[in-house]
Every structure is written in C-alpha cells, then in structure tokens.
Amino acid sequence: MESKIKELSKIATLIDKDILTTARDCAVGIHIGGNLTLSQIMAVLFFEVANLDPKNPHWEDRDRIILSKGHGNVALSSAMARRGFFPLEELEKFDTFNSMLSMHIDKHRMPGVEISSGSLGHGLSVAVGAALGARMDKAQWQTYCIISDGELEEGSVWEALMCGANYHLDNLTVILDRNMFTIEGPTEETMALEPLAEKLEAFNWFVLTVDGHNIEELLEAFNKKSPEKKPKFIIANTIKGRGVASVEGKADSHFFKISKEDAEKALAALKSADAEA
Amino acid sequence: MNDNKQTQSPLVGLPSRKAYGKVIVELGHQNENIVALSADLAGSVNLADFAKEFPDRFINVGVAEQDLMGISAGLTLAGKIPYASTYAVFAALRAAEQVRTDIAYNNLPVRIVSSHGGITFDVAGATHQALEDIAFFRTIPGMAVFSPADAVETAAILRATVDVKGPVYIRLSRVAEKTVYTEEFDYKIGQPDLLIPGEDVLMITTGVEVGETVDAASLLKERGVNAGVLNISTIKPLDSKAVVDILKDYKTVMTIEQHNIINGLGSAIAEIIAEANLNLKFYRHGIMDIFTTSGPYKDLLSYYKLDPVGIQDTLLQVLDS
Numbered sequence: 283m284e285s286k287i288k289e290l291s292k293i294a295t296l297i298d299k300d301i302l303t304t305a306r307d308c309a310v311g312i313h314i315g316g317n318l319t320l321s322q323i324m325a326v327l328f329f330e331v332a333n334l335d336p337k338n339p340h341w342e343d344r345d346r347i348i349l350s351k352g353h354g355n356v357a358l359s360s361a362m363a364r365r366g367f368f369p370l371e372e373l374e375k376f377d378t379f380n381s382m383l384s385m386h387i388d389k390h391r392m393p394g395v396e397i398s399s400g401s402l403g404h405g406l407s408v409a410v411g412a413a414l415g416a417r418m419d420k421a422q423w424q425t426y427c428i429i430s431d432g433e434l435e436e437g438s439v440w441e442a443l444m445c446g447a448n449y450h451l452d453n454l455t456v457i458l459d460r461n462m463f464t465i466e467g468p469t470e471e472t473m474a475l476e477p478l479a480e481k482l483e484a485f486n487w488f489v490l491t492v493d494g495h496n497i498e499e500l501l502e503a504f505n506k507k508s509p510e511k512k513p514k515f516i517i518a519n520t521i522k523g524r525g526v527a528s529v530e531g532k533a534d535s536h537f538f539k540i541s542k543e544d545a546e547k548a549l550a551a552l553k554s555a556d557a558e559a
Numbered sequence: 560m561n562d563n564k565q566t567q568s569p570l571v572g573l574p575s576r577k578a579y580g581k582v583i584v585e586l587g588h589q590n591e592n593i594v595a596l597s598a599d600l601a602g603s604v605n606l607a608d609f610a611k612e613f614p615d616r617f618i619n620v621g622v623a624e625q626d627l628m629g630i631s632a633g634l635t636l637a638g639k640i641p642y643a644s645t646y647a648v649f650a651a652l653r654a655a656e657q658v659r660t661d662i663a664y665n666n667l668p669v670r671i672v673s674s675h676g677g678i679t680f681d682v683a684g685a686t687h688q689a690l691e692d693i694a695f696f697r698t699i700p701g702m703a704v705f706s707p708a709d710a711v712e713t714a715a716i717l718r719a720t721v722d723v724k725g726p727v728y729i730r731l732s733r734v735a736e737k738t739v740y741t742e743e744f745d746y747k748i749g750q751p752d753l754l755i756p757g758e759d760v761l762m763i764t765t766g767v768e769v770g771e772t773v774d775a776a777s778l779l780k781e782r783g784v785n786a787g788v789l790n791i792s793t794i795k796p797l798d799s800k801a802v803v804d805i806l807k808d809y810k811t812v813m814t815i816e817q818h819n820i821i822n823g824l825g826s827a828i829a830e831i832i833a834e835a836n837l838n839l840k841f842y843r844h845g846i847m848d849i850f851t852t853s854g855p856y857k858d859l860l861s862y863y864k865l866d867p868v869g870i871q872d873t874l875l876q877v878l879d880s
C-alpha cells in the first residue's frame with residue numbers, strides 16, 4: 283500500500299508538471315486552476331482504479347471514464363498519454379490547429395476518450411446512461427464521472443443525480459472537483475452550493491468527502507462499497523491553482539498563460555516536494 | 560466609411576463584445592429599467608463595468624443558462640429591460656426553449672446579447688463555437704435578430720433596439736472585427752447597407768465576416784473582378800423588398816457568413832431570391848454543414864476559407880462554374 287501510494291504520488295507530480303509546462307508553452311493559456319486540481323484524481327483513476335487497456339481503447343469491458351468538466355483536458359491528456367493511450371509529445375502541440383489535444387475534450391481527435399465535452403453540465407447524464415446500459419447487459423464495468431462544482435449550478439446535473447439514485451446505479455461513481463470557485467468568484471458568494479453533502483444525501487447518493495489531493499483518501503473512497511445500492515458521490519476537496527503560489531486558491535487561477543519565472547518556481551517546488559516524499 | 564479623425568468613434572478597433580460593455584453602461588445611465596444578467600461569464604461578455612456601476616441592477620445566475628433566460632423573462636414582469644448575456648452557443652442551444660416559450664411566445668422585451676459568435680472562440684472548438692444561433696433565433700416568431708459588423712455598428716444597434724417592444728437577439732464576436740464603420744451613426748432596423756456597389760457580382764455578408772469580405776473585394780479588384788459588398792446586419796426583420804431592389808442589378812450573388820450555411824444569412828437570402836423569381840447565379844459560403852475543429856483564429860479562418868483569400872478563391876470558383 284505504502285509503495286502504491288508513493289508510485290501514484292509520483293504520477294500525480296508528473297501530471298502537475300505536464301500541466302505547468304503546457305501552461306507555459308501554449309499560445310494563449312490554459313485552464314490552469316481547474317487542471318491542477320485533477321492530478322491526484324487522474325493518477326488514481328487511470329493508474330489504479332479503472333480497468334483499461336490503452337492498446338485496445340474500444341475494449342468492450344473497459345471502465346468508462348467521463349470527464350464532464352471538459353476544460354480539465356490537460357490533466358486528462360497527461361494521464362492518458364502517460365498511461366499509453368497516445369504519445370506524450372502530443373501535449374506540445376496543445377491548442378495548435380486541429381491538434382489532438384485542445385482546450386476541450388474532442389472524441390474525434392483523442393483515442394480512448396468516451397465523449398466530447400466542454401459545455402458544462404452534460405457529462406453526468408451521459409454517465410447515467412452508460413451505467414444504465416451496463417446494467418441492462420449485466421456487464422461488470424464501472425462508470426466514473428468527474429464533474430466541477432460550477433457544473434452543479436446547471437439544472438441538468440440535478441436531473442441526472444435524481445435519475446442515478448432512482449435507478450440505484452451502484453455501478454456509477456461521481457468525483458466532484460470541489461475547488462470552491464467558478465470563473466466569477468467563490469461558489470459560496472456567486473451561487474451557494476452548501477450544504478452540499480446533505481443535499482446529495484437527500485438525493486439518495488452515498489456521499490464521501492475526501493482531500494482530493496490525498497492519494498490514500500482517494501483510494502479508500504474509490505474502494506469503499508456503497509450500501510443499499512446507492513450510486514457513489516465523492517466530494518474531493520481541492521485547491522484551485524494548487525502549486526502556483528501567485529494564484530493558488532484564487533479565482534484568478536482559472537485561465538492564463540503562466541510566465542517562465544512562475545512556471546520555474548512551481549516546477550522547482552514540485553521537485554522538492556517529490557524529494558521529500 | 561470615413562477616415563475623418565475628428566469624428567472617429569472611440570469604439571473603433573474594439574471587439575464588438577467590448578463595445579457592448581461600454582454602451583450598456585451608457586444605456587444604463589439613460590434608462591434605470593435596464594438590468595443586466597450573465598451566467599458566470601460577466602468578464603467574457605464584458606458586463607463587468609455595468610456590474611460595477613450598477614451593482615443592484617446586475618445579476619449573476621451562476622453557470623445556468625436556462626435559468627438566465629427564465630429569470631430575464633421574469634424581470635420584465637417587474638417592468639425591467641433585461642440584457643442577458645452568455646456565449647452564443649449557449650444562448651441559442653442550451654436555453655432554446657426558455658428563449659422560445661418564456662421570452663418570445665410571451666413577446667417580452669428581453670435583449671439577448673451573445674458573444675463568441677461563429678468560430679471566434681477559436682481554440683475552444685466545436686463545443687463553444689456558435690454556428691446555429693442565427694438559424695435558431697430567426698426561426699422564432701417576433702424575435703429581432705442582429706449581427707453587427709464591428710464595434711461601431713454594435714453600438715448603433717444597441718442604441719436603436721432599447722425600445723423595441725419584443726425580444727431582440729444580438730450576436731457579437733470574441734475577436735476584434737476588422738473595422739467597417741468609423742463614425743457613430745443612427746441605425747435603421749432592417750435596412751441593408753451597400754458598402755461597395757461593384758458590378759454584376761455581389762457578396763452579401765454579416766457580422767465578423769463583413770470586414771473580411773471588404774478586404775476580399777480589394778483582392779478581387781486586383782484580379783479584375785469588381786465585386787460589391789452588402790452588409791446585412793438585421794437578419795430579421797429583413798426588408799426583402801429593399802434586398803430585391805439591390806439584387807436585381809447583379810448576375811452573381813454569394814453570401815458569406817460565420818455560420819452553418821443551413822438556415823443562416825445565406826438561407827434568408829435564398830428565400831428572398833426564390834420568392835422574387837430573381838434569375839441569378841447564387842452560392843452560399845460559410846461553414847459547410849460540418850462540425851468545426853479548434854485552433855488559432857487565423858488558421859481557422861484560412862482553413863474554412865473565410866479570410867479574404869478564401870473568400871476571393873471561393874467567389875472566383877463560383878464565377879468559373
């Protein structure tokens with residue numbers, strides 16, 4: 283277990299690094315804040331929890347991973363590249379003309395991606411559909427859906443939440459990137475979501491709250507079996523812009539191109555954190 | 560078009576969405592019933608100044624476009640004139656039924672001012688590019704639909720539509736459009752503007768493509784083709800009689816738009832041509848009924864032949880065919 287956690291932490295650090303270098307080298311900027319929140323979640327999901335075959339991305343029994351917050355595509359791309367779905371060099375072309383990897387997930391250009399996203403609030407309905415389909419076929423594969431707190435402001439997400447519970451989809455796990463910000467500010471000021479865990483429980487979901495940057499807590503939450511045939515909802519508390527000192531935990535971290543100096547500092551901090559671990 | 564520096568509008572050169580940000584503040588001072596709303600995109604749609612100037616008259620509904628339109632409808636019940644803004648793709652598609660049934664069917668004076676029309680949200684790709692919004696809005700009874708060419712025309716349209724009784728849709732861009740108008744003017748709803756008369760050949764265009772088409776006309780002139788340019792910024796209500804009066808002097812007409820060629824400006828013109836029995840060669844140029852890719856704006860414009868060279872080449876092909 284100890285070594286597993288260490289290994290996954292290392293992968294998360296590599297994802298952080300890919301996000302920072304992409305944010306530095308890209309033309310116009312990336313959604314840096316809401317990608318740095320996803321590194322540990324992606325590492326755990328792609329390298330431990332999910333059953334995948336990068337060489338056979340259409341394998342029928344693969345688990346389905348749906349990144350509903352499509353602007354989290356840098357973290358996803360890094361994890362998928364490092365897991366072997368496509369070459370890591372593709373990240374260097376991020377946001378160039380017709381590139382495989384771009385601001386939002388494009389199924390037509392990215393091998394192994396289940397569904398294109400970028401318009402917020404769609405993914406959970408799709409995930410409910412996938413889980414219902416698996417159920418019909420008595421298939422064992424799981425569906426994982428990563429959503430943002432901003433998406434919880436879309437009504438469609440609550441329709442899907444109702445549906446997931448109504449159909450007792452215990453083959454469905456939602457991971458919420460709870461970084462407390464949308465573009466315009468803190469969610470609790472712009473459109474309050476709390477008390478969130480209570481709301482989700484009232485919607486009949488099995489709700490777990492973890493530190494979204496803590497590999498061990500994430501693993502534990504993924505492994506926990508949900509009681510009473512409830513779908514699982516993991517609230518992963520995260521820090522928007524984590525690791526970039528100037529914007530960490532601020533709305534300003536949402537989208538920008540990081541300066542060479544700031545990237546250097548953040549990358550150095552990653553290195554020393556890694557050495558300590 | 561006039562280059563007289565003394566009368567040049569300070570808006571010249573701004574993206575239309577930034578012109579909106581300035582003019583909405585001016586309108587807010589003139590009419591205290593004006594309120595503005597956005598769905599977590601006040602910065603992008605340039606409502607931040609309005610929010611600062613009139614904090615009690617600005618509402619962020621969160622990331623919730625359907626709610627944005629429903630709430631705007633509701634505000635009119637209290638006598639307000641809501642300006643609801645989000646990206647064009649979400650205004651048209653995500654909130655379509657709220658727009659149609661709550662706002663339009665009840666004939667409410669909501670002004671839906673969208674930004675990031677066409678492919679102007681370049682790197683964001685198909686999920687964020689709006690190529691169906693004109694089709695949707697012009698299909699809704701009672702909806703006035705505008706697609707200004709640049710910042711100055713945006714300001715003119717905004718000022719001219721404050722008192723329109725029913726709903727209004729105005730499509731703006733993310734990028735700075737090429738400048739077409741330099742002086743402020745009084746906008747006449749429905750009136751097409753023949754920017755370049757040309758001879759025999761006419762290019763009809765709208766929105767961010769107007770400036771591109773004007774430049775294409777210069778390129779064509781060098782090639783010996785004297786093509787005219789007609790700006791249609793009121794897509795609806797379109798003065799079809801005025802359009803017919805202009806078109807009857809031409810042998811070849813091509814429409815150019817940053818929209819699916821189905822049901823946008825090209826279709827609107829095709830309807831007029833067919834119903835008036837005009838005998839001319841006609842071609843619709845735009846996004847050819849495909850989903851677009853992502854990339855830098857210049858690359859996309861060139862790939863979809865919506866830059867001056869692409870427009871020139873397309874027209875030459877039409878003339879050759």
Ligand SMILES: Cc1ncc(C[n+]2csc(CCOP(=O)(O)OP(=O)(O)O)c2C)c(N)n1
Binds near residue numbers: 430
């Ligand atoms: C339907 C829809 N409306 C608006 C947007 C524009 N937009 C992009 S990201 C975002 C909100 C960012 O907050 P959140 O979703 O919580 O993402 P995170 O903080 O995790 O990056 C918005 C409003 C969008 N992509 N889709």
